[in-house]
Amino acid sequence: MHSEVAVQPSAWTEPVPRFSFLRAMAAVTEGEVRKLLHDPIEIVGRIIQPTVWIMIFAPVFSSFHMLQGGNLRYIDYIVPGILAQSVLFISVIYGVGLLWERDLGLLQKFLVSPASRGALVLGKAIASGLRNLPQIVIVYILASFATVKLRWNPLSLLAVMVLVILGSGLFCMISMLVACIMKNRERFLGVNQLLTAPVFFASNALYPLTLMPWWLRKICIFNPLTYIVDGLRGCMLAKGHSTYGLWLDFLIPIPMIALLVMLTAWFYPRVEY
Amino acid sequence: MIVKDRCAALQEGFAPGWKVQEAPRPLEKTRMDLDRDDVSNPGGGFRMRQPSAKDAFLTAPERSTETPARAQSPALQTLDLTRRYGALTALDRMNLTIRTGAIFGLLGPNGAGKSTAIKMLTTILPPSSGTALIAGFDICKQPRDVRRHLGYIPQAVSAENILTGGENMQLFAKLYDVPSKVRRERIEEALALVSLTEFSKTQVKRYSGGMIRRLEIAIALVHRPPVLVLDEPTVGLDPAARFAIWDRLHSLRQQNGMTILITTHQMHEAEELCDEVAILNKGQIVACGPISALKAQIGPEASLDDVFIAHTGSTIEEGGFSDAFRSRRTAKRLD
Numbered sequence: 178m179h180s181e182v183a184v185q186p187s188a189w190t191e192p193v194p195r196f197s198f199l200r201a202m203a204a205v206t207e208g209e210v211r212k213l214l215h216d217p218i219e220i221v222g223r224i225i226q227p228t229v230w231i232m233i234f235a236p237v238f239s240s241f242h243m244l245q246g247g248n249l250r251y252i253d254y255i256v257p258g259i260l261a262q263s264v265l266f267i268s269v270i271y272g273v274g275l276l277w278e279r280d281l282g283l284l285q286k287f288l289v290s291p292a293s294r295g296a297l298v299l300g301k302a303i304a305s306g307l308r309n310l311p312q313i314v315i316v317y318i319l320a321s322f323a324t325v326k327l328r329w330n331p332l333s334l335l336a337v338m339v340l341v342i343l344g345s346g347l348f349c350m351i352s353m354l355v356a357c358i359m360k361n362r363e364r365f366l367g368v369n370q371l372l373t374a375p376v377f378f379a380s381n382a383l384y385p386l387t388l389m390p391w392w393l394r395k396i397c398i399f400n401p402l403t404y405i406v407d408g409l410r411g412c413m414l415a416k417g418h419s420t421y422g423l424w425l426d427f428l429i430p431i432p433m434i435a436l437l438v439m440l441t442a443w444f445y446p447r448v449e450y
Numbered sequence: 451m452i453v454k455d456r457c458a459a460l461q462e463g464f465a466p467g468w469k470v471q472e473a474p475r476p477l478e479k480t481r482m483d484l485d486r487d488d489v490s491n492p493g494g495g496f497r498m499r500q501p502s503a504k505d506a507f508l509t510a511p512e513r514s515t516e517t518p519a520r521a522q523s524p525a526l527q528t529l530d531l532t533r534r535y536g537a538l539t540a541l542d543r544m545n546l547t548i549r550t551g552a553i554f555g556l557l558g559p560n561g562a563g564k565s566t567a568i569k570m571l572t573t574i575l576p577p578s579s580g581t582a583l584i585a586g587f588d589i590c591k592q593p594r595d596v597r598r599h600l601g602y603i604p605q606a607v608s609a610e611n612i613l614t615g616g617e618n619m620q621l622f623a624k625l626y627d628v629p630s631k632v633r634r635e636r637i638e639e640a641l642a643l644v645s646l647t648e649f650s651k652t653q654v655k656r657y658s659g660g661m662i663r664r665l666e667i668a669i670a671l672v673h674r675p676p677v678l679v680l681d682e683p684t685v686g687l688d689p690a691a692r693f694a695i696w697d698r699l700h701s702l703r704q705q706n707g708m709t710i711l712i713t714t715h716q717m718h719e720a721e722e723l724c725d726e727v728a729i730l731n732k733g734q735i736v737a738c739g740p741i742s743a744l745k746a747q748i749g750p751e752a753s754l755d756d757v758f759i760a761h762t763g764s765t766i767e768e769g770g771f772s773d774a775f776r777s778r779r780t781a782k783r784l785d
Binding site (some may be wrong): 194197200201203204205207208211212215216280281282283285286287288289290291292446449450 | 569572573574575594595597598600602604605606607608609610612613617620621622624625626627629653669
C-alpha cells in the first residue's frame with residue numbers, strides 16, 4: 178500500500194544549512210532574551226529576595242559566630258550563597274514557562290519546526306543563564322553596601338558570569354525536566370518545592386559543610402549547588418578560596434547539564450502526549 | 451496606533467500580492483449568488499447573508515481546481531494511521547488522500563480524534579501503527595523533513611505576545627532555517643501577504659484577535675511550505691476577521707498551489723473553504739469525499755450540517771475538560 182504513493186519530495190524549501198543545531202539554539206536564546214528586554218520590570222522584582230537575605234538574614238546570623246577561625250566574616254561568606262540562591266530560585270521556575278508555552282500553543286509550534294529538540298532545550302538553558310546575569314549586578318551592589326570585599330578584576334567577573342550561566346542552565350534543565358514529566362502546573366510546583374528547599378539547604382550556601390552531620394555532608398557532596406557556591410566564593414570574594422578547587426567547581430556542572438539536556442530533549446515533546 | 455480588525459479586514463484587499471476582487475458582474479454567477487440561490491440552507495448563517503459593498507473585497511477568489519506541475523500527486527496521504535492510548539483507540543486506521551492544491555477539511559465532534567490525527571501528522575505524536583506521507587516524506591522515518599515541508603497553526607494562540615510581530619517572524623524563520631540572505635525579504639513578503647507590514651514592530655499583545663491569526667499564518671508561511679495544517683483556524687474570531695482568514699486561505703491555494711488541511715467544528719466554514727471533507731467519529735472516518743457528493747448521499751436538499759448529524763448525530767461530545775478549556779481560552783485570548 179505504501180508503494181502507491183508516487184509523490185516526490187518537494188523542492189520548495191531550501192537545503193538544510195550547516196550548523197542548523199547552533200542556529201536554532203541561538204534563535205531560542207535570542208527570543209528569550211528579547212522577552213526580558215521587552216519586560217525589564219521582572220528584574221526589579223528580583224531585587225527583593227537578595228536584599229532581604231543580605232540586609233536582614235545575614236546580620237542576624239552573624240551573631241551566631243558559625244565561622245570559627247576563618248578569615249571571612251559571615252556576611253562575606255553568605256553573599257556568594259545568596260547569588261547562587263537567586264540563580265536557583267529564578268531558574269527553577271523555568272518549567273512553568275514550558276507548561277505555559279504548551280497551553281498557549283507555542284510549544285507545538287516549536288515542536289513542529291525542524292529544529293532539533295536538543296537545540297530547543299539547550300537554547301532555553303543558555304537563555305536562562307543570560308537572563309540571570311542581571312542578578313550578579315544586583316548582588317554586587319547589595320554586597321558593596323554591606324561592605325563585603327569583592328574581587329573586581331575582569332577575569333573574576335567573567336568566572337562569576339560563567340558559573341552563574343552554568344548553575345542557571347543546570348537548574349533550568351532540572352525544572353524543565355520536572356515540568357515535562359509532571360505535565361501540569363500544580364504537580365510541577367509541588368515537586369519543584371520538594372526539590373528546591375533540600376537543594377538549597379543541603380549545600381554550603383548558608384553555612385559550612387563542617388557544621389553538618391556526617392551523613393548530610395555526604396549528601397551535599399552530590400549536590401551541584403555546593404560546587405556552584407564554592408566556585409562563586411573563590412571568584413567573588415577578595416579573601417575567598419575554593420574548597421574543592423575551581424577546576425572541579427567549573428567542570429562538575431557540565432556533564433550534569435549534558436545529561437539533563439539529553440533527558441529533557443527526550444521528554445520535551447512528551448509533554449504534549 | 452492599532453487599527454481594529456474590522457478596519458484591517460477592509461484594508462486587506464489592497465495588500466501586495468493579494469488579488470483584489472471586483473464587484474460581481476451581472477451575467478456571471480459568483481459564489482455569493484450561488485449562496486443566495488441555494489434555498490436548501492434556510493437559516494444557514496453566513497450562507498444567507500446579503501451581499502454588501504464589503505463583499506467586493508471579501509469575496510474569495512475563484513477556486514482553482516488544479517495547480518500546475520505538482521497537482522498530480524497527493525500532498526498528504528495517511529496509511530492505516532492509528533493511535534492507541536492503552537485500551538482506548540483514539541484514531542483507528544485512518545486512510546486519507548489529499549491531492550496537491552486542495553483545501554481539505556477534517557470534521558468531527560469533540561473527542562473524535564481530529565487533534566490526535568493532527569498531532570501525528572505534524573510529528574508531535576508518534577503513531578501506534580500505520581504512517582502518513584506529507585510532501586512525499588514519511589512522518590515516522592523522516593520527521594524532520596516532514597516538519598520542514600509543513601506549515602502549522604495550532605488552535606491555541608501560538609505567537610509570543612511579549613515579542614513584536616517581526617520578532618516572532620524572525621524567531622520562526624531562524625528555526626526553519628530560512629537563509630539569512632533572504633530572511634528579511636521573506637518576512638516582509640509574508641507580513642505583506644497578511645497586511646501586517648506596518649505592525650511588524652508592534653508587540654503582539656497589542657494586536658487584535660484577527661491580526662494575531664494573520665500573523666500566525668505569516669509565521670507558518672515564512673519557510674514557504676507546500677502543505678499547511680490549521681487546527682480550528684477561526685475559533686474566537688468575529689465574522690469580519692473570519693472572512694479575512696478564509697480569503698487568505700483561498701488566496702494561498704490559488705496563487706501558490708498550497709495544500710491546506712483544516713480541522714473545524716463549523717460546518718459553514720467547511721463549506722466555504724473546503725473542496726473535500728472527512729468526518730471523523732469515535733476515531734474512525736465515517737464519511738469522506740467532495741461536499742456536494744456527501745450532501746447528495748443524504749438527500750437533495752441536505753446541508754453539510756445534515757451530513758454531519760447523519761453520520762455523528764447520536765454521538766455525545768467526548769472532548770472533555772481539556773478541549774473545552776483550550777478552545778475557550780483561545781477564544782478569550784483572541785477577543
